Amino acid sequence: MDKTEKKKESGLKRMHKYYSLTGFYNFVGHSLKKSIIPILLFIGVLFLVDWLLLDFSAFFTHVTETYPPLSVLLVFFASETLLGLIPPEIFIAWSSKMSDPVLYLSFLAGLSYLGGIGSYFIGKWILQIPSVYEYVEVKMKKHLKNVRKWGGFLIVVGALLPIPFSITSMAAGTINYKFGNYLMFGLLRFARFAIYGIAIFSLMQ
Numbered sequence: 001m002d003k004t005e006k007k008k009e010s011g012l013k014r015m016h017k018y019y020s021l022t023g024f025y026n027f028v029g030h031s032l033k034k035s036i037i038p039i040l041l042f043i044g045v046l047f048l049v050d051w052l053l054l055d056f057s058a059f060f061t062h063v064t065e066t067y068p069p070l071s072v073l074l075v076f077f078a079s080e081t082l083l084g085l086i087p088p089e090i091f092i093a094w095s096s097k098m099s100d101p102v103l104y105l106s107f108l109a110g111l112s113y114l115g116g117i118g119s120y121f122i123g124k125w126i127l128q129i130p131s132v133y134e135y136v137e138v139k140m141k142k143h144l145k146n147v148r149k150w151g152g153f154l155i156v157v158g159a160l161l162p163i164p165f166s167i168t169s170m171a172a173g174t175i176n177y178k179f180g181n182y183l184m185f186g187l188l189r190f191a192r193f194a195i196y197g198i199a200i201f202s203l204m205q
């Protein structure tokens with residue numbers, strides 16, 4: 001092993017030790033435990049409702065025939081910018097019924113990425129309003145603290161896992177996290193939509 005490889009391995013060990021000591025792995029594990037159950041329940045309810053009450057495939061086909069795609073995409077973008085108010089899985093299911101599902105899934109991934117950027121700048125702007133600043137410091141205190149500690153890794157987790165990406169992005173903006181790094185780590189949002197798209201498209205067939 002040459003000096004470069006040894007230095008790289010040493011750096012990885014130090015990084016692993018840091019994230020272990022600061023509780024990053026515990027945070028990710030706890031967040032996954034909290035999110036996995038609602039997701040599994042959501043999927044279970046989806047199956048039950050589809051089986052007993054409502055044909056979701058027909059429902060989303062009806063939605064695609066009733067509402068212009070632009071309107072649905074704008075609602076999704078607003079949701080992804082403002083704290084992720086509507087689960088993205090609903091929109092992924094909608095995209096599966098479009099004429100070109102992969103294209104619309106790509107639109108959703110791109111809008112989610114842009115929505116995260118919007119949340120980032122909301123985080124920067126929001127500090128200028130004293131009353132809102134106090135509210136954010138209380139409601140987002142944990143996220144702000146975690147982003148300060150873990151930076152890019154928390155953005156990666158927010159982009160890939162069922163942790164609100166908008167809140168993580170807003171917290172990154174609030175602490176003035178380096179924008180270039182945010183853009184780079186946030187690109188993993190596309191991978192999340194690809195993975196969820198494969199799962200949901202197979203379900204909606």
